[in-house]
Amino acid sequence: MRKLRELLRLYKIGKTIFTYGLDELIPARLQVWPARWARKGIFWLKNQHPELSRGKRIRLALESLGPVFIKFGQMLSTRRDLLPPDIAEELALLQDRVPSFDGRLARKQIETSLHAKIETLFDQFDEVPLASASIAQVHTARLKTGQEIVIKVIRPDIERVITADVSLMHSMASLIARLVPERSSRLRPVEVVEEYRKTLFDELNLLREAANAIQLRRNFEGSRTLYVPEIYPSYCHENVLVMERIYGIPVSDIEALEANGTDMKLLAERGVEVFFTQVFRDSFFHADMHPGNIFVSYEHPQDPQWIGIDCGIVGTLNRDDKRYLAENFLAFFNRDYRKVAELHVESGWVPADTKVEEFESAIRTVLEPIFEKPLSEISFGHVLLNLFNTARRFNMAVQPQLVLLQKTLLYVEGVGRQLYPQLDLWKTAKPFLEDWMQQQVGYKAVINAVRENAPFWAEKLPDLPELVYDSLRQAKLHNRQLQRLYEQYSRHHKSQGQGNFLLVMGASLLLGSVLLLGMEETSWAVTGLGITLVVWLLGWSRVSAR
Numbered sequence: 302m303r304k305l306r307e308l309l310r311l312y313k314i315g316k317t318i319f320t321y322g323l324d325e326l327i328p329a330r331l332q333v334w335p336a337r338w339a340r341k342g343i344f345w346l347k348n349q350h351p352e353l354s355r356g357k358r359i360r361l362a363l364e365s366l367g368p369v370f371i372k373f374g375q376m377l378s379t380r381r382d383l384l385p386p387d388i389a390e391e392l393a394l395l396q397d398r399v400p401s402f403d404g405r406l407a408r409k410q411i412e413t414s415l416h417a418k419i420e421t422l423f424d425q426f427d428e429v430p431l432a433s434a435s436i437a438q439v440h441t442a443r444l445k446t447g448q449e450i451v452i453k454v455i456r457p458d459i460e461r462v463i464t465a466d467v468s469l470m471h472s473m474a475s476l477i478a479r480l481v482p483e484r485s486s487r488l489r490p491v492e493v494v495e496e497y498r499k500t501l502f503d504e505l506n507l508l509r510e511a512a513n514a515i516q517l518r519r520n521f522e523g524s525r526t527l528y529v530p531e532i533y534p535s536y537c538h539e540n541v542l543v544m545e546r547i548y549g550i551p552v553s554d555i556e557a558l559e560a561n562g563t564d565m566k567l568l569a570e571r572g573v574e575v576f577f578t579q580v581f582r583d584s585f586f587h588a589d590m591h592p593g594n595i596f597v598s599y600e601h602p603q604d605p606q607w608i609g610i611d612c613g614i615v616g617t618l619n620r621d622d623k624r625y626l627a628e629n630f631l632a633f634f635n636r637d638y639r640k641v642a643e644l645h646v647e648s649g650w651v652p653a654d655t656k657v658e659e660f661e662s663a664i665r666t667v668l669e670p671i672f673e674k675p676l677s678e679i680s681f682g683h684v685l686l687n688l689f690n691t692a693r694r695f696n697m698a699v700q701p702q703l704v705l706l707q708k709t710l711l712y713v714e715g716v717g718r719q720l721y722p723q724l725d726l727w728k729t730a731k732p733f734l735e736d737w738m739q740q741q742v743g744y745k746a747v748i749n750a751v752r753e754n755a756p757f758w759a760e761k762l763p764d765l766p767e768l769v770y771d772s773l774r775q776a777k778l779h780n781r782q783l784q785r786l787y788e789q790y791s792r793h794h795k796s797q798g799q800g801n802f803l804l805v806m807g808a809s810l811l812l813g814s815v816l817l818l819g820m821e822e823t824s825w826a827v828t829g830l831g832i833t834l835v836v837w838l839l840g841w842s843r844v845s846a847r
C-alpha cells in the first residue's frame with residue numbers, strides 16, 4: 302500500500318515537472334541519454350505553460366506540489382550562490398497558501414497532546430483558525446485566568462507527508478548526483494536536501510520553538526524596542542504551542558502603520574538595532590524574519606516597538622563568528638579589501654597558502670561596484686553574500702550559521718528600507734561593531750574576561766578557606782621535606798669532599814711509600830703502605846656514603 306502511494310506521488314511529481322516544462326531547463330549537454338529516451342517515452346505529458354518565464358514555471362510547479370516543496374523553494378530562494386537571480390527572485394515569491402484543516406481535528410490534537418478536555422483547559426476555544434500555514438495552524442482561545450492566547454497546532458498527518466516527500470526528494474537528489482556528477486560537486490543536491498530535512502523536522506517539534514521564544518523574550522525583557530509574547534510552557538507539547546495573543550500592525554501594512562502615526566524612520570532604525578543586539582550582545586537571533594512574523598505595537602507609535610513571533614528558526618553565533626563579522630564589516634567600511642583578505646588568511650578561514658593579492662583582487666572586483674553607491678543604498682546582506690561566494694572560491698567553508706545570518710540581514714534590510722527608504726543601515730550598525738571590537742581588546746576585554754569567569758569563582762568561593770588551609774599545610778609539608786633533602790644533600794656533599802681529600806692523601810702516601818721502598822727504607826715504606834690502605838678505606842667509605 303505504502304509503495305503504491307509512493308509510486309502515485311512519484312507520478313504526480315513527474316507529471317508536474319513535465320507539464321511545467323522543467324525538464325527543458327536542463328542544459329542539453331547535461332541531458333544524459335537514458336533521461337532523454339525516458340522523456341521521449343512519456344510523450345503525452347507536454348509543457349502546457351511555454352509562454353511563462355522559467356522562474357515562474359518553477360514557482361508554480363513547486364506550489365502545486367504542496368508544502369514540502371513550497372518550503373524547499375523558499376529555502377532555495379535564499380541560496381543565491383546556487384541559483385541564477387531570476388529564479389531566486391521568483392522563488393522568493395512562493396507563498397504557502399494551504400487550505401486550513403478542520404478545527405475539530407485541531408481540538409482533538411490538543412486534547413490528545415495535553416491529556417485533557419478543551420473545556421477543562423481553556424475558557425473559550427475558537428474552532429475557526431486564525432491562520433493556517435503548511436506545518437501548523439493557529440487557533441485563538443482564552444485561559445482560565447482570562448488571558449487571551451493563541452494555540453499553534455501541528456497539522457495531523459504532516460509528519461507522514463514530510464517523511465514521504467523528503468525521501469522522494471532524497472532519491473531524486475541522489476539520481477541527479479549520479480547522472481551529472483561534475484555539476485553536482487558544486488550544487489551538492491544530496492547535502493542540500495539533507496539540510497532541508499533537518500530544518501523541517503526541527504520545525505515539527507514545537508517544544509523547540511517554545512524554548513527559543515522563552516530565550517528571546519528573556520533577552521529582551523523590559524526592552525522598548527522588541528516585545529516577544531509570553532509562552533505558557535505547562536500547556537506546551539511537541540504538537541501544541543500556547544502563547545499570549547498579540548495585537549499588532551503587520552509590518553507589511555505600511556498604510557496602517559502611517560495611519561497610526563508611527564515614526565517610520567525610528568521604527569526602521571530600531572529594526573536594525575534589534576537585529577544587531579541579537580547578533581552581538583546575545584549571539585542568538587531570530588532567523589525567520591519574514592513579514593508574516595513581524596508586527597508593530599499599536600501603542601506609543603512615536604516610540605515604536607517591534608513584536609516578533611514564530612521563533613521556529615533561530616541562529617546562534619560563537620565568538621569567532623562575531624569576530625569574523627565585526628572585523629570584516631569594519632574593514633569594508635574603510636574599503637580596505639587588503640585587510641579583508643589578510644584577515645581571512647591570518648585567521649585560517651581560507652587555507653594558509655592562499656595568495657593574498659589574488660584574494661584581495663577578487664574581493665575588490667565584486668565589492669567595489671557595490672561601494673560606489675551611497676551608503677544608504679548599500680545592502681550589507683548582499684555585501685556579505687558576495688564575500689561568502691568569493692571566499693568559497695578560495696576554499697573557505699562558510700559556516701551555516703553565518704549563511705543564516707546573512708539571509709536574515711537581507712530580510713532586515715528589506716523590511717527596513719520598505720519602511721524608510723533612506724535608511725542608513727551602516728550608521729545604526731557601526732556603533733555595535735565598534736563597541737564589540739572594543740570589548741575584545743584592552744582593559745574592557747580584561748574586565749569582560751573577569752566577568753565571564755565570575756560564575757566559576759563564585760562557585761569556588763565557599764571552598765576557598767579549606768583550599769587555602771590545604772595548600773598552606775601542603776606547603777609546610779613540602780618545606781619540611783625540602784629542608785630534609787637539603788640537609789641530606791649538605792651531608793653528602795661534605796662527606797664527598799672529605800672522601801675525595803682522603804683518596805688524594807692516600808695517593809700521595811702511596812707515592813711516598815713507593816719512593817721509600819726505592820730508597821730501601823723498607824720498614825718506613827711498609828708503614829706508609831699500611832697508612833695508605835687505612836686512608837683509602839676511610840676515603841672510600843666517605844665517597845660511597847649516601
Ligand SMILES: Nc1ncnc2c1ncn2[C@@H]1O[C@H](COP(=O)(O)OP(=O)(O)OP(=O)(O)O)[C@@H](O)[C@H]1O
Pocket residue numbers: 431432433434435436437438439451453530544545546547548593594610611613
Ligand atoms: N501570538 C500571536 N498572536 C496573534 N497572532 C498570532 C500569534 N502567533 C501567530 N499568530 C498568527 O498566526 C500566523 C501564523 O503563525 P506562525 O508564523 O507562528 O505559524 P507558522 O506555521 O510558523 O507559519 P509560517 O510557516 O508561515 O511562518 C501569524 O502570521 C499570525 O497572523
